[in-house]
Structure formats: C-alpha cells, structure tokens
Amino acid sequence: MPVYSEKVMDHFQHPRNVGEITDADGIGELGNPTCGDIMKIYIKVKDDKIEDVKFKTFGCGAAVATSSMVTELVKGKTLEEAEKISNAAVAEALDGLPPVKMHCSNLAADALHLAIEDYKSVKAGKGHIAKVETCDHEHEGLDELEHA
Amino acid sequence: MKTINFDHFAATKMRPEVKSAMEPFFIEEYGNAQSIHNLGDAPREALDKARVQAASLFNCASNEVIFTSSGSESNNLAIKGAAFARMAQGKHIIVSGIEHFSVLNAVKSLTKLGFEFTALPVDKDGFVNPDDVKNAMRKDTILVSITHASNEIGTIQNIKEISEIVHGFGSGAYMHTDANTSCGFIETDVKELGVDMLSAAPHRFYGPKGAGLFYLKKGTRIMPLIDGGVQEFGRRAGTENVAAIAGAGAACELAKNELNKRREYLLPIQKHIIDTVLSSIDEVYLNGSRTNRLPNNINFVIKYIEGESILMWLNNSGIMVASGSACTSKILKSSHVLTAIGVDAALAQGSLLISLGEDNTMEDARYFTEQLPPIVQKLREMSPLYEEAKSGK
Structure with a gap:
C-alpha cells in the first residue's frame, strides 16, 4: 500500500x-474509469x-481523500476563492501524497x-458543460519504466 | 487484531522444518560448498540433499536441478539462456499473453537483440488453445514458454498437450513452463508435463526467499546468464546461498509429501469464499476457470469500485489481499492478464486477488465474507459509476 499520511487515511476512512x-x-x-x-x-x-x-468518487485512497479535502476547503468560500484552490494545495492540506499519486x-x-464553470455556464444561459475524460498518466506505461 | 494473509502469492510463512534446515548454515557451517577442505563438507552435503529433494518433487535426476536466486531468475535463465544458446537455429519465441513479467519482459528485452516473439491469446477463462501453439510454430521457433498456472487467475494450462505439439513440430524448439505459482500446490512432474525446462519459487510454498529452482532436462542447451565458476554444473556461477537452498530443499520435500493434503485443505475454503461472495454481492464476477484452477487462488472483479480502496478497507479489517487495478500496480496499468481474458479496463479496476495458504482457516473465510459486503456497499455509495448505473443514465 502507498505510504499515506494520517490525514489522507483520516479522510479516506471518514470522508467528508x-x-x-x-x-x-x-x-x-x-x-x-480506465485510469482508475x-x-x-x-x-x-x-x-x-x-x-x-x-x-462522489470512484478511485483509490488518494482520490477519495483529495475529493473529501477539497469539499472541506471550499465550503462557505466565495467562488473566486474556490477557483484559486489548486490540486497542489489540496495535496498539501493532506500533508502530501505519495509521488505516484x-x-x-x-x-x-x-x-x-x-463544477464552478458548469454553474457559470448555466447561469449565462449556455447550459451544462460536458464531463471531462482525462487520463493524463497514460504515458507512464510499462515500456518506459521497465528499461528505465 | 488478527492478521489474515490472503496474499500468499506475495509471501508465505516459512515452515519450522524449513527454518531448521537452514539454521546450521548461517553461523556454524558457514563454509563454501566448493571448498575441498573440511569446512566445505556440510554445505556441499546440504546442496546435494536439497538437489535430491527438489528432483524428487519434479520427478527428475538430481543433476537436472539448478539453484538460482528466485523464480524470476529461473524464468530469465530459461528464456534468455535458451535463446542465446540456440540463436544459430532461429530467433522466434512463443509465449502466452498472460505470462508473468519475468517471462514477458525477458522476451521483450530479447527483441532488442533481434529476436522475435509471438504472444498467444487466451480464452475468457485464461486457457491457451493448443491449436494456436501449433499454428504459431515456425521453422525458426527455438523456444515456447507457457505458464503452468496463472499467478493472477489460477487457470491451469494443458502443458502436456502443448509440450507434445512443440516437440512434435520438429524445429527442435524447447518447451519451458513457469511453475512459480503452481509448484507446491499441484503436481509438477516434469516427465508428465513433458517439458525441457521448468521454473519454481520455493518462497511461494513455505520455503525461504532468496532461492529459486530451475529444472533443466539433460541435453537441453542453455547459455549461463552469470558466468564464473563451476557452481550449478557451470550453468549458474556464484557462491551458493547454502542456507536458502537447504530451506528450498526442505520446502520441496514437504510439498512432495503434502500435495494432496494441501489441496484437500484449501479447496473447501476456496469454495466457501467463491460461493459466498458471488451469492451475497451483486455484479461480482469470478475471473479464471472455475474447475481447472489452483486450489489457492481466487480472483474477483467487483463492479463500480476500485481495487486499492477495497484493499485498504480490508487491510483495516486485518485482511491482506492484492488487486490488479491500475492504482495498486506500481506502473499504473491495470492487469495485463485481466485485459487478455477480455475484462474491460474499467471493470479491471475493481479486481481483488486472493491467494490462500495453510495458515488460512474456514473461520478466516467466513470473517472475510462477512467483512466484504459492507465495504463494497460503502464504496459503491460513494461511486459516481454506481450512481449512473442505478439511475439508468
């Protein structure tokens, strides 16, 4: 199992x-889902x-914990403040994540x-935005690692 | 909290008999087995004894047993050793798509030296079709390597029939089987299997880490991967790890004596887990053959949830399992074995790999089957995929 911080384990086991x-x-x-x-x-x-x-999250311990943490960080915040929160800040709030995660x-x-973009889009009368399918670690395939 | 090891493919607890066999060779009998003076006597005798014990398990002559450092090394020795020795005869190797990485990556490495390989497909239960082997054979085929039983889905291949095809083809190709997962739990009689080479890993069957077994049929030519002295009949140089080899020998003797007992003990536990999980949780599937399967392997996919999360919750309950999900693999790719048997990549994320051993009890199996459903429910309630499926979107 990856070495997760106590905060990650707390948010994984008791997601907010x-x-x-x-x-x-x-x-x-x-x-x-292909990426996990x-x-x-x-x-x-x-x-x-x-x-x-x-x-709602489908994913590993880190995925659950970061989702939980971001909701905690932005509840009650203005949209402008929420837009400034980065993935790195979420990881930092969890006392870090294993590099692979x-x-x-x-x-x-x-x-x-x-979600904020979706809210603004609907408000502007442009309707909902589409979900984003991403798989940005696909390049880290076996072939590159096995003979690194 | 009790720790239940359901991940015996990663590690088995060494048997006391194995530890006793190893103990003299750490301090008291520290000599080098190749020494002619008296310090070499006990280590040399220990190697001889272990060779006889392994030969008895494989039903071969003791000079057909070579000790290596691991099952992976044995696989590399088979693939690369045979390829290098026979490159004048041909450059084509056949494997299956569900081999362990120590086979697949060995043949991939060889392609950089000009070798070619064919990776055969498997059916939905993970079986290699012997006809596919026949059709893939070429005049320049020098080696066929098919796993005896899958380390992920437990499916036992028909090695005997495949060996007959390989040897009957007439290209002089060698037949190797990776028995690193099967050895110690089902028969690994090399004459019955008809193979020229076989790899086995004693740490999978209550032996120590640090020793691997390699059967090399008399007359089979391989080039050593480690050149040096005369150890292991010149096939594998380097001062022998006497303690580990003595332990490996003891593990082989135990396996030989207990093979039937192990199967009889594990089958009801395996059956209880498979039956209970399939009946108590919706949309769970068993991977691999139900009938022609190792008695100690179970592989499920649980729809809509991800393996690492399941693994972490089970770990929290004291149950240690493995998964073939992308997140649990250190290379962030889901299992190539599940992909090969046609499991959708998204579904493979919910894979759960259980490997049983002699320290597991029926009580452990019942505890696990009680613990799993609420974990699955909890994760599904959190899963957007489950939500979509339930709302029919």
Missing part, C-alpha cells in the same frame, strides 16, 4: 461531504458563495473548478 446534491447549481465530473479515478463534485451556490458541496489521483480541485 459524500453524496449528491439533487438540486445542485453546478456539477463537475472528471476522470476516466472519476470524481464528481456538486455545488450549491448562494450570493457567489459555495453554500454546500458534495462529492500526485498526477492521477489528485484532480479534485480540477473537478471543483469544473
């Missing part, structure tokens, strides 16, 4: 804000503030940003 918001104002979905991670973040917005946030399983802030 799990679930869905049925009347969400914005939904961001990111990932790809899908994150879906729901936000409820009032007066440009994130009044409520929930998530930094790319593939650390996308929770991106998913949150998509």
Whole structure:
C-alpha cells in the first residue's frame, strides 16, 4: 500500500461531504474509469458563495481523500476563492501524497473548478458543460519504466 | 487484531522444518560448498540433499536441478539462456499473453537483440488453445514458454498437450513452463508435463526467499546468464546461498509429501469464499476457470469500485489481499492478464486477488465474507459509476 499520511487515511476512512446534491447549481465530473479515478463534485451556490458541496468518487485512497479535502476547503468560500484552490494545495492540506499519486489521483480541485464553470455556464444561459475524460498518466506505461 | 494473509502469492510463512534446515548454515557451517577442505563438507552435503529433494518433487535426476536466486531468475535463465544458446537455429519465441513479467519482459528485452516473439491469446477463462501453439510454430521457433498456472487467475494450462505439439513440430524448439505459482500446490512432474525446462519459487510454498529452482532436462542447451565458476554444473556461477537452498530443499520435500493434503485443505475454503461472495454481492464476477484452477487462488472483479480502496478497507479489517487495478500496480496499468481474458479496463479496476495458504482457516473465510459486503456497499455509495448505473443514465 502507498505510504499515506494520517490525514489522507483520516479522510479516506471518514470522508467528508459524500453524496449528491439533487438540486445542485453546478456539477463537475472528471476522470476516466480506465485510469482508475472519476470524481464528481456538486455545488450549491448562494450570493457567489459555495453554500454546500458534495462529492462522489470512484478511485483509490488518494482520490477519495483529495475529493473529501477539497469539499472541506471550499465550503462557505466565495467562488473566486474556490477557483484559486489548486490540486497542489489540496495535496498539501493532506500533508502530501505519495509521488505516484500526485498526477492521477489528485484532480479534485480540477473537478471543483469544473463544477464552478458548469454553474457559470448555466447561469449565462449556455447550459451544462460536458464531463471531462482525462487520463493524463497514460504515458507512464510499462515500456518506459521497465528499461528505465 | 488478527492478521489474515490472503496474499500468499506475495509471501508465505516459512515452515519450522524449513527454518531448521537452514539454521546450521548461517553461523556454524558457514563454509563454501566448493571448498575441498573440511569446512566445505556440510554445505556441499546440504546442496546435494536439497538437489535430491527438489528432483524428487519434479520427478527428475538430481543433476537436472539448478539453484538460482528466485523464480524470476529461473524464468530469465530459461528464456534468455535458451535463446542465446540456440540463436544459430532461429530467433522466434512463443509465449502466452498472460505470462508473468519475468517471462514477458525477458522476451521483450530479447527483441532488442533481434529476436522475435509471438504472444498467444487466451480464452475468457485464461486457457491457451493448443491449436494456436501449433499454428504459431515456425521453422525458426527455438523456444515456447507457457505458464503452468496463472499467478493472477489460477487457470491451469494443458502443458502436456502443448509440450507434445512443440516437440512434435520438429524445429527442435524447447518447451519451458513457469511453475512459480503452481509448484507446491499441484503436481509438477516434469516427465508428465513433458517439458525441457521448468521454473519454481520455493518462497511461494513455505520455503525461504532468496532461492529459486530451475529444472533443466539433460541435453537441453542453455547459455549461463552469470558466468564464473563451476557452481550449478557451470550453468549458474556464484557462491551458493547454502542456507536458502537447504530451506528450498526442505520446502520441496514437504510439498512432495503434502500435495494432496494441501489441496484437500484449501479447496473447501476456496469454495466457501467463491460461493459466498458471488451469492451475497451483486455484479461480482469470478475471473479464471472455475474447475481447472489452483486450489489457492481466487480472483474477483467487483463492479463500480476500485481495487486499492477495497484493499485498504480490508487491510483495516486485518485482511491482506492484492488487486490488479491500475492504482495498486506500481506502473499504473491495470492487469495485463485481466485485459487478455477480455475484462474491460474499467471493470479491471475493481479486481481483488486472493491467494490462500495453510495458515488460512474456514473461520478466516467466513470473517472475510462477512467483512466484504459492507465495504463494497460503502464504496459503491460513494461511486459516481454506481450512481449512473442505478439511475439508468
């Protein structure tokens, strides 16, 4: 098992804000089951503030913990503040992630940003944005590692 | 909390008999087995004894047993050793697509030296079709290497029939089987299997890490990978790891005596886990053959959830398992074996690999089958894939 920090283990075992918001104002979905991670973040917005946030995640321990952490970080924050939170900041708030997990399983802030984008898109009358299928670690295949 | 090892393919607990066989060779009998003086006597006798013990398990002559450092080294010695020795006769090697990486990466390395290989497909249960072997054989085929039983899905191949095809073809190709997972749990009689080479890993069957076994049929030509002295009949130089080899020999003797007992003990535990999990959790599938399977292997895929998360929750309950998911593999790729048997890449993320051993009890199996369903439920409730499936999107 990867060496996870106590904070990661805490968020994995006791994830905060799990679930869905049925009347969400914005939904961001990111990932790809082939890679092993899908994150879906729901936000409820009032007066440009994130009044409520929930998530659903398919993925490893790091994926669950980063999703949980990002919801905790942005609850009650303004959209502007939430947009500034990066994947790196989420990892840092968890006392770091194993290097191998930094790319593939650390996308929770991106998913949150998509939820905000979705909210803005709907508000502007442009409808919902599409979910984003990403697999950015595909290049780290066996062939490169086996004879490194 | 009790620790339940359901990951015996990673490590088995050494048997006390094995440890006793090893103990004299750390301090008291520290001599070099190649020494002519008295210090070499006990180590040399220990090697001779271990060779006889291994030969008895393989049903071969003791001078057909070569000790290596690991099952991976044995596989490399078979593949590269035979390829280098026979490169004048041809450059084509046949393997299956579900081989262990110590076979697959060895043949991939050889392609850089001009060798070619064919990786045969397998059916949904993981079986190599002997006709595919026949069709893949070429005049320049020098070696065929097919795993005896898969280290992931436990499917036992028909090595005897494949060996007959290989030897009957007339290209002089050698037949090797990787028995690193099967040895110690099912018969590995090299005459019955008809192979020229076989690899085995004693640490998988209650022996020590640091010793590997390699059967090399008399008259089979290989080039050593480690050149040097006369150790191991000149096929594998380097001062022998006497303690590990003595332990490997003891593990072989135990395996020979206990093979039937082990199977009889493990089968009901395996059956209980498979039956209970399949009946108590929706959308769970068993990978590999139900009937022609190692008695100590179980491989499930659990839909909508990811393996590392399952593994971490089970670990929290004291149950140690493995997974073929991309996240649990250090190369971030899901299992090539599951891909080869047609398991969708997304589904392979929910893979759970259980390997049983003699320290597991029926009580452990019951504990596991009680612990698993709430973990699956908890993770599914968190999964956007499950949500989509349930809402029919």
